[in-house]
Amino acid sequence: MTRTATSAHPLDVALELEPVGDGTVTGRTTAAYANMVGPFGGITAATMLSAALRHPERLGDPVSLTVNFAGPVADGPFTIDARPTRTNNSTQHWTIEMTQDGVVATTATAVFALRRDSWTSTEVAPPAAPGAESVEPTPGPEFIRWMSNYDMRFVDGGLTDIDGERGDSTTTLWIRDNPARALDFPGLTAMCDSFYPRVFLRRGQMCPAGTVSLTIYFHVDADTLSEQGDDAVLATARAQHFGRSYFDQSAELWGRGGALLATSHQVMYFKV
Amino acid sequence: MTRTATSAHPLDVALELEPVGDGTVTGRTTAAYANMVGPFGGITAATMLSAALRHPERLGDPVSLTVNFAGPVADGPFTIDARPTRTNNSTQHWTIEMTQDGVVATTATAVFALRRDSWTSTEVAPPAAPGAESVEPTPGPEFIRWMSNYDMRFVDGGLTDIDGERGDSTTTLWIRDNPARALDFPGLTAMCDSFYPRVFLRRGQMCPAGTVSLTIYFHVDADTLSEQGDDAVLATARAQHFGRSYFDQSAELWGRGGALLATSHQVMYFKV
Known part of the structure; x- marks a missing residue:
């Protein structure tokens, strides 16, 4: 199902973030991911996670993410402050905050980890579905x-x-x-x-x-x-x-x- | 099943918090809720929530709570900073952080709300169980x-x-x-x-x-x-x-x- 894109994917455009120092980045909402009012919550969640993923001190891969939609995100620029609150040998905890004009729009926490091999079992079953x-x-x-x-x-x-x-x-x-x-x-x-x-x-x-709060386990x-x-x-x-x-x-x-x-x-x- | 307690319940003793100004409280772990190492995670989660519940600016009841266990909680005193990051007409968002000797031990976010009557339906069923x-x-x-x-x-x-x-x-x-x-x-x-x-x-x-991260929907x-x-x-x-x-x-x-x-x-x- 691969298609050849002649320019950056709209998701990557929406996730463009510019570092402005000390774990803080800026970005802006894009029309492609507009919801009825403001941006799609999923793109906001993805943007919050990206701020931690691209942080120079990031350790490992995300294990959990919780995003709280504190207020409407206005169309336009935003600032995200991603802060590693604690880094252990194999885990790292994050507090992430999105503001617009100094007002908090979205908060998040995340846990990252260096994952190791272990016993594996999937206890739930996928839903029945045709291809x-x-x-x-x-x-x-x-x-x-x-x-x-x-x-x-x-x-x-x-x-x-x-x-x-x-x-x-x-x-x-x-x-x-x-x-x-x-x-x-x-x-x-x-x-x-x-x-x-x-x-x-x-x-x-x-x-x-x-949505007021979204949690993901990876x-x-x-x-x-x-x-x-x-x-x-x-x-x-x-x-x-x-x-x-x-x-x-x-x-x-x-x-x-x-x-x-x-x-x-x-x-x-x-x-x- | 009511019993008459002659003194405060161990849970209430564990949740005793002393305000030290500006949304910050102090408390201490209790032997009654000790786990194999440090306190039971549930008591830590309950303590984080209590810091927001008893905050003078608290609005409504908790709708969601996420607690991230960033590192071990040592037996002894702790400090919790509970900060309402955004208060709207009927919802309030919290960022909560527990430290010991200035090191982050636990982080949390919560959403509180003034809940209103609405259509109600429980889609899942309770498990079969005798009384x-x-x-x-x-x-x-x-x-x-x-x-x-x-x-x-x-x-x-x-x-x-x-x-x-x-x-x-x-x-x-x-x-x-x-x-x-x-x-x-x-x-x-x-x-x-x-x-x-x-x-x-x-x-x-x-x-x-x-547990590294716990989320509760009330x-x-x-x-x-x-x-x-x-x-x-x-x-x-x-x-x-x-x-x-x-x-x-x-x-x-x-x-x-x-x-x-x-x-x-x-x-x-x-x-x-």
Whole structure:
């Protein structure tokens, strides 16, 4: 599925960061990843992680990332301060903060590690799905600009299923960047936030909803992740509980050969 | 199950914090919640949350909490700096840092909110279990001191099941504080970290293991949580993936009347 790009991939453009000294970088939102208001949360999460990944003192690969969406991110420039709060022999802990005009827009923490060989077992199983090639892609609505950067092939709980109440909030899809791009940690991070809010599927209609906190556990190191190439990822998400204006959803992202690349959890605000 | 305590509950003693100005508090570890090395992670998580809960600028109830165990917590005094990074109309974001002798031991972020009525649905179901009264409590091993502060009644995957490999890492138990104590957010937070590492159950033996990051989503506000009283909580946990020295486990904590009190996720280091 490789395509030849004549210029930088939109994801790499969105992740361009300029060091301004002492672990601080600056960047700017891009129109390609615009959501209805401000940027797609997944691109913000990927940008926060990138600030740590490119930090000169970075140790190892990300094991966990938590991003808190503290307030709206305005279209335009932002500053990210990434600080290694503690570096041990094989682990490193990060506190990361995005500001715009001195106001905190997003906070994050991350754990990085030099991962070692160990006993391996995947206890959960991937969802049943036909091959990506045999599922038709569904374009997102035009007014949600960031969705055009993904090729999404829904196996269950697709966009056209937001139509009448249902008892199960599961969505399963094949997803890859469009144009195709070799998967790396920022790309995988953005994909973890690419599921539309589960409340849409349960209620059969769109409503105000937004992620307040997103956590990702990475189950592969950089070498293993690079083996994924630009293959489609089999992604599945489901909610646990809706109530008092918040709900949580959990996701699994499966790669080539049935490798679990990441598990992800988030809590969202909603208004119904 | 209420008992009359003649002095403060050990949990409340462990959570004693003294304000020293500007959102900073000091406290000290207690022998009652000692783990094999340093304090039980759940008590550290509960202490981090308490620093925000008792902050004079605190808004609403916790919706999410992420605690990163950056390094060992030494027995003795600690300092916690809790900072509201952004306060909106109905949400508040926190960055919290615990230091000992100026070295970062633990970091956390939290989201608090004034929760409003909304559509409600619990999509997951509680695990099958007989009533707490009909299950015998299992005392933890004496060398794990903090376990004596819990009444644990295992329904599945108990301590005595750490004996030979098995394919499923599920543990389900009834748990309450011992002596009994009305459940509140710090108490619930500590319980979210009370499951022994899932790798013990899969491998049938203990091994070096420790939580590096813990995330909790709270599904009740303070009023609803207070209705739980000191009833036992039905708690269940299971792992997703083990590999390259880390694994993740997810948990649900169910309260009176089948109310989902919290979902919780963590990633642990292990050595096998």
